[in-house]
Amino acid sequence: MTLCVLLVLFATAGTSAKAQTATSADIDTDTLIEQQREELGLDDLDIPDEADELLEGIDSTNVTVEGGFSRLMGACVGYVKEYLLQGLYSAGAVFVILLLCGVVSSFAERTGGVANEIVPVAGTLAICAVVLGDMSGLIGSGRETMEDLMAFSKGLILSLATASGVVGAPAGASAKYVIVMTAGDVCITLLNSLFMPLLYAYSAAVVADAATGEEMLGGVAAVIKKVCIFLLSAFLTLFIALLGLSGLISGGADAVTMKTAKLVISNAVPVVGSILSDATESVVAAARIVRNSAGLLGLFAVAAVCIGPLIRLGTRYLLFRAAGAAAQPVAPKRLTQMVSKLADGFSILLGMIGACSLMNLISIIAFMRLTGAY
Amino acid sequence: MEYAIRVAGIGLLATFCALALKRDTPGASYLLAAAAGTVIIVLISDMLGSILDFCRELADMAGVSGAVLSPLLKTLGIALVTQFAAEASRDAKETAIASYIEVGGMVAALYVALPLMRSVVELVSSLAG
Numbered sequence: 001m002t003l004c005v006l007l008v009l010f011a012t013a014g015t016s017a018k019a020q021t022a023t024s025a026d027i028d029t030d031t032l033i034e035q036q037r038e039e040l041g042l043d044d045l046d047i048p049d050e051a052d053e054l055l056e057g058i059d060s061t062n063v064t065v066e067g068g069f070s071r072l073m074g075a076c077v078g079y080v081k082e083y084l085l086q087g088l089y090s091a092g093a094v095f096v097i098l099l100l101c102g103v104v105s106s107f108a109e110r111t112g113g114v115a116n117e118i119v120p121v122a123g124t125l126a127i128c129a130v131v132l133g134d135m136s137g138l139i140g141s142g143r144e145t146m147e148d149l150m151a152f153s154k155g156l157i158l159s160l161a162t163a164s165g166v167v168g169a170p171a172g173a174s175a176k177y178v179i180v181m182t183a184g185d186v187c188i189t190l191l192n193s194l195f196m197p198l199l200y201a202y203s204a205a206v207v208a209d210a211a212t213g214e215e216m217l218g219g220v221a222a223v224i225k226k227v228c229i230f231l232l233s234a235f236l237t238l239f240i241a242l243l244g245l246s247g248l249i250s251g252g253a254d255a256v257t258m259k260t261a262k263l264v265i266s267n268a269v270p271v272v273g274s275i276l277s278d279a280t281e282s283v284v285a286a287a288r289i290v291r292n293s294a295g296l297l298g299l300f301a302v303a304a305v306c307i308g309p310l311i312r313l314g315t316r317y318l319l320f321r322a323a324g325a326a327a328q329p330v331a332p333k334r335l336t337q338m339v340s341k342l343a344d345g346f347s348i349l350l351g352m353i354g355a356c357s358l359m360n361l362i363s364i365i366a367f368m369r370l371t372g373a374y
Numbered sequence: 375m376e377y378a379i380r381v382a383g384i385g386l387l388a389t390f391c392a393l394a395l396k397r398d399t400p401g402a403s404y405l406l407a408a409a410a411g412t413v414i415i416v417l418i419s420d421m422l423g424s425i426l427d428f429c430r431e432l433a434d435m436a437g438v439s440g441a442v443l444s445p446l447l448k449t450l451g452i453a454l455v456t457q458f459a460a461e462a463s464r465d466a467k468e469t470a471i472a473s474y475i476e477v478g479g480m481v482a483a484l485y486v487a488l489p490l491m492r493s494v495v496e497l498v499s500s501l502a503g
Binding site: 096097117118121123125132203 | 429442447452453479498
């Protein structure tokens, strides 16, 4: 079905390209670029709000590497300041809870009294309330980010695939399009039905381990974490391998098609044929410019969507780890270990969003690289 | 520093006096130890108050609701009081009373921590659901 849609789009774009060349061979490149932008629907791309705000004033006609990069860097500094402050409060609260528990349990440590039983349970509950409250908000915004990203990518990748078809890689573009769309759907399904439940299970196992002191539960949490990391790496590796393979298989076919088409156009009609062939080259060159500028804008948009949640999760991970480490000399070991392991839960979520954004970035670059662009 | 010196001084003085009394009047020695403990707790209560205020301030800044901090502080307080009382009873060789105090403390701590448990359960349900 997707392939059919793509073929129709390529045909439409191809027909319009031919029509342009036939009617006015002297149309300038700017007009061609403008027409192709309209046909590819680049003005109607549903850019997520965060990216739209961050890249305000930048579109596919005026995007530059320096401009986009400087905006991203500026946003990074702002995000780091904002999230560091937010995270400091939460990590500070955890540190205070750890200290309080440490002070109380130090009374009971030598005598082995009842405080040794009460303090870890009370501490676990309080830390849970602080960290899981934070995690719940971050999971919600992380899920939203990934869904926004996938929705934006669907529109952008379709435009890039169509442009790549016009540029002269219809087979490669359609193969990559199918892989990217399928991988995107699989990614969202996996996140919602596998990775998120695994993250909840991991957090539950860590909390239960701290509250009861059962080492087996700690082992279960470690296994869940390893499974998450392995599955994410395997998914990304498979995706990259499939994209690479699709390029290898369809690259030859596209090259032959393009050469044959050029030869037929140049030789079929004397004199006019060579004019037509030159005009087609102008259309292809314009399509390449449009595709690459749209791809560049897409890269910055994807980065703009992901950068906030990634920095937020990264700062939380580091700060909770630091709180656990700082309280280690006084706080009960079970509690400091729990804080460190819960911080690892943030790193798992960070890995999920990172993998999702990396997948999108690789997809865009793969389309931009078709037929040697960039 | 001043508080620490006072606490240490009172502790040492009480220990020496208790040692002197222990041979002839063990009951008085025990009473002296209990009194010293009480005085020390009263002395550090000012500092504890400041620490608790700071914890509340930090919890406010971090957006931690009173529903989390207050049960934690109460539970830790119960743990401390139970620990002191049970140790004092053990010092007086009343291990049965010490056990009762511990059981009572445990139940009281669980009761006070109930709102905290409830909020964690609600949080976990919202995460899963």
